[in-house]
Amino acid sequence: NAGVTQTPKFRILKIGQSMTLQCAQDMNHNYMYWYRQDPGMGLKLIYYSVGAGITDKGEVPNGYNVSRSTTEDFPLRLELAAPSQTSVYFCASSYGYEKLFFGSGTQLSVL
Amino acid sequence: GESVGLHLPTLSVQEGDNSIINCAYSNSASDYFIWYKQESGKGPQFIIDIRSNMDKRQGQRVTVLLNKTVKHLSLQIAATQPGDSAVYFCAEILSSGSARQLTFGSGTQLTVLP
Numbered sequence: 001n002a003g004v005t006q007t008p009k010f011r012i013l014k015i016g017q018s019m020t021l022q023c024a025q026d027m028n029h030n031y032m033y034w035y036r037q038d039p040g041m042g043l044k045l046i047y048y049s050v051g052a053g054i055t056d057k058g059e060v061p062n063g064y065n066v067s068r069s070t071t072e073d074f075p076l077r078l079e080l081a082a083p084s085q086t087s088v089y090f091c092a093s094s095y096g097y098e099k100l101f102f103g104s105g106t107q108l109s110v111l
Numbered sequence: 112g113e114s115v116g117l118h119l120p121t122l123s124v125q126e127g128d129n130s131i132i133n134c135a136y137s138n139s140a141s142d143y144f145i146w147y148k149q150e151s152g153k154g155p156q157f158i159i160d161i162r163s164n165m166d167k168r169q170g171q172r173v174t175v176l177l178n179k180t181v182k183h184l185s186l187q188i189a190a191t192q193p194g195d196s197a198v199y200f201c202a203e204i205l206s207s208g209s210a211r212q213l214t215f216g217s218g219t220q221l222t223v224l225p
Contacts, residue, residue, distance in 0.1 A: 040218075041218075042200060042217045042218055043155070043215045048212070058212065090155070092154075098143060098145070098160065098204070099145065100213065102154030102156070104152075104153055104154050105153070
């Protein structure tokens, strides 16, 4: 099993550009999450989804959008990228709210 | 709001010794706790979990202790190996309204010395 797959692994954006971070899981998990991790810090929840068609905001949703059209995919959209969005982004999935399985992350720099 | 915190940002131990990583939490409503390990350049990896109706749980070379009286959580790693070098996060489930979300602490960097 591939588990949770994130693409791309690295990306550099200019201020004001937009992009989509892709996330796919093959474990048939209902719950999916997007976290960001700033250097030396813990993970902050951006958005989460409890099933296809259902999304909700986490702790730091401003500047991001998500959609969940299928169980497998949970893309994260950045509109009008800002330097404050420079971070490592992790997608995760779980069967319930508890044991999360994480992808390997996307390192994003906004210059 | 209430959040999970860690006592020490870094911990160095000799190879073969036991490691103890501590975590404090302040929300008495938290009923589930997880320890994750994050190696450099990788995503967090589940190590062990514990529910609030337990005070101890053992895994392979790891033990999690929960002291609800003082709201303290610890991760013990037996016979620490070089491969244990990583950042360790504790996380708690905060039950607030209809949402149950994991809140992560800032992590402890464990370095295993030869």
